[in-house]
Amino acid sequence: MNRQAVTSSNIASIGYEADSQTLEIEFLNGGVYQYFDVPQYVHEELMNASSHGQYLAQNIKGVYRFSKV
Template sequence: MERQSVVSSNLKSVGYDLESNTLEIEFQSGAVYQYYGVPLEVYEALMRAPSHGKYFHAKIRDRYPYRRVK
């Protein structure tokens, strides 16, 4: 999945697969996680958020099933 770089102290890059509603996030640590069943609107709001990290913690983390892929 292709990810787009973001300016954040916590997140490094973010990608989204529309067919599977999968959100992929690379953290500054180098870890990559995929979050499943994430609506397109949530991804779009994450990308528009003034703070990507704060939005992730408030609206995505611990709300969707996920797995570490790297």
């Protein structure tokens, strides 16, 4: 999955695969997590958010299943 680098104090890059609705987040500490069954609009809102980390905490963590890669 291709990830796009973002400017964030916590997140290095974000990727999304529409077919499987999988969101992939690479953190600055090197950890990579995949979140499952994430609608495309959530990915779009995340990418357009003024704070990627804040959007992630408020709208994705604790809502979608995830796995550390």
